Amino acid sequence: xxxxxxADLLSKKKIKPLTLVFIQQQxxxxxxxxxxKRGFGMNKFNGFGGKVEAQDLSIxxxxxxxxxxxxxxxxxxxxxxxxxxFEFDPHIESSVLEVHVYSSPDYTGEITESEExxxxxxxxxxxxxxKMWVDDAIWFPLLLENPTQLFKGHFIFSDFSNxxxxxxxxxxxxxxxxxxxxxx
Numbered sequence: 160x161x162x163x164x165x166a167d168l169l170s171k172k173k174i175k176p177l178t179l180v181f182i183q184q185q186x187x188x189x190x191x192x193x194x195x196k197r198g199f200g201m202n203k204f205n206g207f208g209g210k211v212e213a214q215d216l217s218i219x220x221x222x223x224x225x226x227x228x229x230x231x232x233x234x235x236x237x238x239x240x241x242x243x244x245f246e247f248d249p250h251i252e253s254s255v256l257e258v259h260v261y262s263s264p265d266y267t268g269e270i271t272e273s274e275e276x277x278x279x280x281x282x283x284x285x286x287x288x289x290k291m292w293v294d295d296a297i298w299f300p301l302l303l304e305n306p307t308q309l310f311k312g313h314f315i316f317s318d319f320s321n322x323x324x325x326x327x328x329x330x331x332x333x334x335x336x337x338x339x340x341x342x343x
Contacts, residue, residue: 172246175254178208178222179243180234183262185306188283193229193276194290204291206260207276222261230278231271234263240302241310242336245294251318262306293320298327311336 182191192204207229208222215221219237226234238261245256270278281287283303288296294314301310312327330336 173254174257176211176218176221177256177258178211178218178225179206179258179260180208180222180226180237181206181260181262181302182232182234182264182266183302183306184264189280190283190286190303191230191270191278191280192287193278196275196277198275200292202290204279204281204287205295207278208258218259219261222259226266227268229273229276231273232266232268234261235265235267237261237263238307239333239336240308241298241312243294243298243312243314246313246315247319248317251316260302262302264306293322294325297322297325301327301329309333309336 184190191207193207195201195203195205208225209229211218211221212224215224219239223234223237226232239259240262241260243258243260245258272278286295286299286303288299294312297314298310298312301308309330309332310327311330312325314325315323317323
């Protein structure tokens with residue numbers, strides 16, 4: 160039995176649902192990232208997102224809320240792209256992070272720096288992987304190569320900087336992505 164995407168094994172752990180949103184302009188080959196200014200992931204570039212709150216109507220609603228809070232914009236066509244499970248040594252992070260990944264080709268509003276994030280556009284060829292989470296260099300190519308490609312990943316870390324092992328797969332439908340804690 161594989162340890163990756165195993166519902167029986169994951170059900171025994173505390174799972175924390177999170178969102179991650181990218182504004183991805185495929186024709187211009189541009190991606191909007193934010194430099195995290197505080198908290199978990201400080202001084203790293205990432206998409207926009209965070210915790211799913213009790214008042215959120217859905218995971219997608221949480222993603223929309225987080226994008227507005229962190230970048231001051233509203234995605235005009237938010238599409239679910241993937242699900243990534245992150246497990247860490249329990250002494251470092253006791254929860255399993257279930258990250259729901261979304262992208263949108265466009266947005267409304269004016270991109271604004273917030274207390275938490277400083278937004279910045281990057282060319283696809285200039286993604287600052289050296290200033291990002293180590294796993295990003297592995298799964299970002301799936302995000303960038305095709306704006307409709309769906310995927311799921313499961314990364315097991317020995318600490319916050321080192322991947323012990325992982326599995327990353329392309330999937331054909333949202334049903335294959337699933338969720339271990341919440342429904343869309």
